Amino acid sequence: MKLRNTKYVLLLVAVSVFLTFSLGWAQKEFKLKEGATGNLCLQCHEGLQEKMKKPFVHSPLAEGDCTGCHNPHTSNYEMLMASPKESICYTCHDSVVPAEAKSVHKVVAEGECILCHDPHASDNKFNLLKKGSELCYECHQQLADQIKESKYGHPPVREDCLGCHEAHASNSNTHLLKDSVPGLCLECHETDKATFKKLHRDYPVEQADCTSCHDTHGSSEAAMLYNNVHEPVAKRNCERCHADPASSQPFALKAPGSETCLACHYEMITDVLNQNHIHWPIVDKKGCVNCHTPHASPEKKLLQKPMLGLCATCHADTLARQERATTKHPPIAEGDCGACHLPHGSDNQFILKEDSVIDICADCHEWQTHSTHPIGPDYTDPRNKNVTVQCMSCHRTHGNENKMFIYFSTANELCVQCHVGFRR
Amino acid sequence: MSVFGGNLMGKLSILTIIMLLNCFFAIPSFAENLLKIKYLQTVYDDERPTQTGLSHPEGVACTDDYFVVADTDNNRLVQYTFADKVVKAGEVDLPINTPIVVQVNSKGVIYGLDGRDRRILKLKADGTEQEYLSPKGNPVSRKMVPRSFKIDKNDKVYILDISDEVVLILDSAGNYLRHIPLPEQSGFFSDLAVDKQGTVFLVDSTEPGVYSAAQDADKFTLLTKGLEEYVNFPTNIALDSRGSIYLVDKHGGSLALIGRDGSFLGHRFGYGWKESQFYYPAQLCISEGGYFFVADRSNSRIQIFAAEEE
Numbered sequence: 001m002k003l004r005n006t007k008y009v010l011l012l013v014a015v016s017v018f019l020t021f022s023l024g025w026a027q028k029e030f031k032l033k034e035g036a037t038g039n040l041c042l043q044c045h046e047g048l049q050e051k052m053k054k055p056f057v058h059s060p061l062a063e064g065d066c067t068g069c070h071n072p073h074t075s076n077y078e079m080l081m082a083s084p085k086e087s088i089c090y091t092c093h094d095s096v097v098p099a100e101a102k103s104v105h106k107v108v109a110e111g112e113c114i115l116c117h118d119p120h121a122s123d124n125k126f127n128l129l130k131k132g133s134e135l136c137y138e139c140h141q142q143l144a145d146q147i148k149e150s151k152y153g154h155p156p157v158r159e160d161c162l163g164c165h166e167a168h169a170s171n172s173n174t175h176l177l178k179d180s181v182p183g184l185c186l187e188c189h190e191t192d193k194a195t196f197k198k199l200h201r202d203y204p205v206e207q208a209d210c211t212s213c214h215d216t217h218g219s220s221e222a223a224m225l226y227n228n229v230h231e232p233v234a235k236r237n238c239e240r241c242h243a244d245p246a247s248s249q250p251f252a253l254k255a256p257g258s259e260t261c262l263a264c265h266y267e268m269i270t271d272v273l274n275q276n277h278i279h280w281p282i283v284d285k286k287g288c289v290n291c292h293t294p295h296a297s298p299e300k301k302l303l304q305k306p307m308l309g310l311c312a313t314c315h316a317d318t319l320a321r322q323e324r325a326t327t328k329h330p331p332i333a334e335g336d337c338g339a340c341h342l343p344h345g346s347d348n349q350f351i352l353k354e355d356s357v358i359d360i361c362a363d364c365h366e367w368q369t370h371s372t373h374p375i376g377p378d379y380t381d382p383r384n385k386n387v388t389v390q391c392m393s394c395h396r397t398h399g400n401e402n403k404m405f406i407y408f409s410t411a412n413e414l415c416v417q418c419h420v421g422f423r424r
Numbered sequence: 425m426s427v428f429g430g431n432l433m434g435k436l437s438i439l440t441i442i443m444l445l446n447c448f449f450a451i452p453s454f455a456e457n458l459l460k461i462k463y464l465q466t467v468y469d470d471e472r473p474t475q476t477g478l479s480h481p482e483g484v485a486c487t488d489d490y491f492v493v494a495d496t497d498n499n500r501l502v503q504y505t506f507a508d509k510v511v512k513a514g515e516v517d518l519p520i521n522t523p524i525v526v527q528v529n530s531k532g533v534i535y536g537l538d539g540r541d542r543r544i545l546k547l548k549a550d551g552t553e554q555e556y557l558s559p560k561g562n563p564v565s566r567k568m569v570p571r572s573f574k575i576d577k578n579d580k581v582y583i584l585d586i587s588d589e590v591v592l593i594l595d596s597a598g599n600y601l602r603h604i605p606l607p608e609q610s611g612f613f614s615d616l617a618v619d620k621q622g623t624v625f626l627v628d629s630t631e632p633g634v635y636s637a638a639q640d641a642d643k644f645t646l647l648t649k650g651l652e653e654y655v656n657f658p659t660n661i662a663l664d665s666r667g668s669i670y671l672v673d674k675h676g677g678s679l680a681l682i683g684r685d686g687s688f689l690g691h692r693f694g695y696g697w698k699e700s701q702f703y704y705p706a707q708l709c710i711s712e713g714g715y716f717f718v719a720d721r722s723n724s725r726i727q728i729f730a731a732e733e734e
Contacts, residue, residue: 257587277522280571280614283587285587314629315630317657318675349721383696383697383698386469386725387703387722417698
């Protein structure tokens with residue numbers, strides 16, 4: 001007992017000594033008058049005095065330790081911060097993000113703590129700028145609209161985002177989730193009820209990923225399914241693709257890869273498989289589900305995510321080129337890769353919709369097909385006798401650092417590649 | 425007395441040892457950097473009276489004496505002799521649907537990957553005998569989908585089967601020898617290569633990287649690090665006689681040189697339409713004698729280069 005008391009006393013002494021010395025250090029470093037720490041700052045920064053009346057005040061400010069964050073004389077950083085705003089909070093709050101975190105809130109990773117917290121004082125707990133979900137909606141506006149407008153809402157989501165998500169980082173789950181899916185869902189949903197089992201056709205969905213069908217943030221589809229539902233799912237006809245629910249592997253597919261899909265989409269898939277140039281992921285082990293989700297999706301055509309992001313999963317270099325581009329090519333910028341390419345396969349190079357690049361470009365740039373530099377099969381490219389002049393002879397369609405995505409920084413430099421007689 | 429505090433002879437001995445060690449470690453990598461690839465010539469057509477131009481050729485196989493072109497959009501394989509650096513086209517076209525990869529074995533048998541039916545066609549140089557390669561005794565393949573394939577000096581066939589996610593190794597008669605699973609947690613594999621020691625190399629196009637599996641190894645390990653910083657979309661891999669690794673960077677229009685240790689050593693050539701430039705190149709073949717044949721797909725031509733020590 002005595003020993004434990006001694007420990008507490010020693011700890012208290014250590015903390016007191018630390019605080020005394022840290023304030024003392026500040027006083028000593030800046031040669032402040034006795035008792036001037038903090039108070040001196042407030043003589044000029046009157047607004048802060050008012051702010052300090054708020055119920056939640058950041059502890060260094062409450063203790064008068066302005067120099068914990070600011071340098072009173074000079075600084076290389078805005079607001080006379082003692083170190084970069086991206087890292088200064090971590091000086092004290094270094095345990096906010098676990099070392100092996102599986103997911104980290106983007107603003108936290110970027111050190112943008114002040115997007116959520118007031119560094120001085122606030123009316124809300126944890127110095128938050130706003131209460132509850134309203135703070136999250138400041139950035140997640142689209143999600144906020146969905147949550148508010150969806151016909152079938154998810155009550156915990158409407159109450160508070162922090163019911164399911166961590167604010168800063170999640171140690172072992174994606175999407176900042178507090179627990180894994182379905183673990184998190186099973187905290188509220190009782191899967192052993194007869195109705196639940198019947199609705200899920202006796203498949204052991206308590207072992208599956210609920211979010212492959214249900215939109216946890218709410219939906220206008222019954223049962224909170226995503227807005228685009230695969231027909232067999234909508235009709236609860238799970239057996240069309242999966243094994244019997246009573247079998248040893250109830251979620252096993254009846255056939256591997258694209259062959260499962262072939263049963264219904266026979267004509268389309270057969271047509272694709274007979275194209276000269278196939279999009280290879282279609283025939284790999286995963287097949288169609290490389291791009292499509294088999295149950296339900298917020299995206300049309302049951303795409304896993306919006307087309308641009310989906311294509312960029314593999315073609316990151318192409319997307320990066322577009323992002324660097326001085327002139328944006330609208331179909332790419334708008335995420336419509338299908339404006340020029342057939343995503344399954346084609347008889348044409350680059351799995352293009354048409355054999356002629358000029359014809360594809362003409363869908364949007366009709367004028368340029370007849371009132372422009374000579375292009376087409378009658379005009380051989382002077383640089384290479386086996387190719388003819390077409391749009392891509394001068395423009396890199398996915399973009400580059402030059403205006404109008406021409407291959408050179410000036411039009412003159414581009415033109416003299418072929419018109420060598422005009423080279424200066 | 426410290427090491428450097430001895431007499432002049434002692435200091436000189438130490439300096440000599442250091443210099444020798446430097447040379448020992450520096451020379452191999454220095455030599456790897458010094459390979460110069462010199463442009464020789466370009467093949468645009470089949471050199472027949474009709475002069476049918478090559479159309480988007482995606483494949484080329486080579487020896488020091490001849491090469492075979494997968495003339496993709498013309499649905500044919502075209503053979504050329506290459507004696508004393510003089511190119512002369514053969515007289516027989518070998519028909520095949522959308523050929524995208526072509527290889528030859530030590531006996532002159534030609535293998536072409538039919539891009540439309542995704543099957544490997546074996547045929548004699550005169551086109552008299554043809555058959556599809558059908559692996560015998562294969563315990564893993566459910567429905568083989570070859571994305572690419574290569575043939576080694578012993579005529580073993582290495583097939584990159586993306587349906588079963590394995591590299592399938594067959595003997596020259598098509599009998600199953602063994603397989604190596606493709607690495608997990610990777611992107612999409614487009615091609616493979618085999619060196620003289622039987623080490624298999626794989627190129628990942630979408631998460632750019634090169635993997636290797638030594639002869640008899642049962643799995644691949646990542647050889648390169650941070651390759652995505654240097655290449656765009658590598659779709660083809662080839663090795664020269666010294667074992668240096670070359671990647672065809674399709675979207676970058678260049679060849680990327682990778683050291684045996686996986687380090688990036690530099691690019692050769694670049695994007696464009698002129699000779700010595702590439703526009704969405706597809707396949708590279710390097711002959712034993714150091715000739716480089718590039719199927720310059722979207723330029724509809726084959727470009728030939730010779731490697732020289734600087």
